[in-house]
Amino acid sequence: MDKTAQARLVVQKIEQLPTLPVMVMRILEASSSDNSIKEISEIIEQDQTICARILRVANSAHFGSLHQITTISNAVALIGPNTVKGLVLGTSIVDMFKNENTEKRFDVGKFWIHSISSATAARLLSKHLMDIRADDLFTAAMLHDIGKIIFSIYFQDEYRIVLRNAEVYGKKDIVELEMGMFGTDHSVVGFWLGEKWKFPPLLLNCIRYHHKPEKAPPEYRTHCYVVGTSSILSAQVGQGSSVHNLIPDNPVEYLEYLKIPETKYEDIRKELKEQKENIEAF
Numbered sequence: 001m002d003k004t005a006q007a008r009l010v011v012q013k014i015e016q017l018p019t020l021p022v023m024v025m026r027i028l029e030a031s032s033s034d035n036s037i038k039e040i041s042e043i044i045e046q047d048q049t050i051c052a053r054i055l056r057v058a059n060s061a062h063f064g065s066l067h068q069i070t071t072i073s074n075a076v077a078l079i080g081p082n083t084v085k086g087l088v089l090g091t092s093i094v095d096m097f098k099n100e101n102t103e104k105r106f107d108v109g110k111f112w113i114h115s116i117s118s119a120t121a122a123r124l125l126s127k128h129l130m131d132i133r134a135d136d137l138f139t140a141a142m143l144h145d146i147g148k149i150i151f152s153i154y155f156q157d158e159y160r161i162v163l164r165n166a167e168v169y170g171k172k173d174i175v176e177l178e179m180g181m182f183g184t185d186h187s188v189v190g191f192w193l194g195e196k197w198k199f200p201p202l203l204l205n206c207i208r209y210h211h212k213p214e215k216a217p218p219e220y221r222t223h224c225y226v227v228g229t230s231s232i233l234s235a236q237v238g239q240g241s242s243v244h245n246l247i248p249d250n251p252v253e254y255l256e257y258l259k260i261p262e263t264k265y266e267d268i269r270k271e272l273k274e275q276k277e278n279i280e281a282f
């Protein structure tokens with residue numbers, strides 16, 4: 001099949017997907033400020049599965065609370081409204097694709113670890129950046145590779161070839177290989193998916209430009225550089241979702257743009273590595 005026909009098929013698959021559940025839409029629209037604990041708690045309380053998951057996270061070793069957390073508002077206050085938002089969005093979206101068939105085709109666990117690890121890296125990076133809210137970045141970093149889900153689930157055979165080639169010809173970028181197979185790549189596919197699901201502009205742009213932050217609209221460029229760097233950091237500490245090629249020792253252009261010195265980058269990388277167990281516990 002030629003590439004244009006393949007790309008058309010990808011678009012068709014996205015069009016056929018259901019809209020996001022109302023609860024997820026409401027979480028997406030909820031503000032991420034500290035004042036939003038009440039708002040987010042109220043939305044979560046409508047869904048028993050999500051409630052159980054958030055309580056489990058709040059009571060995990062990662063948060064080290066001395067007391068058992070039993071209410072959602074206490075859990076949201078402890079974890080942070082924005083982290084909760086990212087977790088709910090990420091898990092709900094991954095769950096939408098989960099059924100017996102997809103389990104075999106798509107390594108949800110690996111994808112999830114890369115998502116959380118990138119989101120954690122974005123939070124660590126944002127501590128060193130002025131004029132950028134960590135809040136906004138956590139969700140963006142969490143969902144940046146979402147386009148890969150579409151390839152893995154609906155184009156399993158073709159994507160397997162892409163991943164195998166990425167491993168065999170380790171010097172080839174995964175984006176280039178996807179383009180060769182599908183006439184499009186996971187950042188564009190993720191953007192289409194985000195458009196269908198009415199993601200806010202910041203999220204859409206971070207998904208679309210995380211591999212090419214220099215092409216992002218100026219108002220989102222820094223965010224895209226942070227998300228791109230987070231994805232690289234996460235792959236460097238061995239938490240890549242699949243094959244992440246061309247992982248540089250230091251993503252020089254990214255660090256220059258963000259004005260982060262190499263020594264600081266090293267510290268962040270170490271910190272992310274130390275958080276490995278916590279990340280896997282999510």
Ligand SMILES: [Fe+2]
Nearest residue numbers: 144145210211
């Ligand atoms: Fe990516």
